[in-house]
Amino acid sequence: MSASLLEQLIEAFRVLPGVGQKTAQRMAYHVLERERDGGRRLAEALGAAVERIGHCARCRDFSETALCATCASAARDTHSLCVVESPADRLAIEQATGYRGLYFVLQGRLSPLDGIGPRELGLDSLAARLAEGEVRELIIATNPTVEGEATAHYLAQLARQHGVRPSRLAHGVPLGGELEYVDRGTLSHAFGSRSEMP
Amino acid sequence: MSASLLEQLIEAFRVLPGVGQKTAQRMAYHVLERERDGGRRLAEALGAAVERIGHCARCRDFSETALCATCASAARDTHSLCVVESPADRLAIEQATGYRGLYFVLQGRLSPLDGIGPRELGLDSLAARLAEGEVRELIIATNPTVEGEATAHYLAQLARQHGVRPSRLAHGVPLGGELEYVDRGTLSHAFGSRSEMP
Ligand SMILES: [Zn+2]
């Protein structure tokens, strides 16, 4: 006997982070009992998102269009480029700080053991961009983890090779923490008092 | 400017129980970064479920068909009918016990202040069923909360009016608890040592 629609739905919910069998059951029953309209909206939004959200050709952030709204904006400061590991980190900085420059989203961090090198992070296109001469400061906002620090050092070298000043967020971001989960105040302070990399 | 697909997706995830803004963001990014196929499957399963899962005409449980698989089965004992508040409670009993009888799902509990009376719980059709004479024992498995107990007493009266023996799950289910969250062993024990209602 093939799985019922309900069983398929419960199984499908488990794709979400932190959702096990029990939580998946609760989600399925909750939607069916009380939120059919919301469930329909979620199905449509999710279907559209996975089909139509790709990556910005310039900054690698999520985007529905070839160029994301930030990269396409004439109002951003093109002399500052902030490098982050993930779209969530980019969003956290955008929401917490008054930063008006541009971003570059690595979609990961250097991790040779996992086969993630400079090419997987798009660092060839980042190098080409630094070579254009428009960027003056490369704000390196990778996470303060071992791999994030290694990535930061690599990026700082890359910046210097192109005569661009590298800077790093100030201490204040807890060691071993993830930017995404840092409270706004701390993140805003750390961003504001970033220091040039030695 | 209208909301982007990403913003719509984050907002849509908030329909799920216990999911706030931050968790919704994490879910959206997780699916887009690492689980596009899983996201596609979830969108399809959810869309199909909200459109095609209705209620069984006989027991009121969720069902894709007019009669659910349990009610349609020739292998179940038609002399026992177990009344539960929700589909999740029905599932918990089915998974934890060796019960082979049938079910009736109230989809709620008596709550006059919220306008939920016997009619909203389908008790007219339950009464008609008890009048058929096939059911000998009505196992009342409402939750041990104030409203669940009030519902149980109402159901016990209804059973006696039709010459049907009402029984209640044994103590062992923690007071104030929800069946859905009781561990299998406790639930199985409580089910096995249910007592006739005084
Ligand atoms: Zn962009």
Ligand SMILES: [Zn+2]
């Ligand atoms: Zn049924």
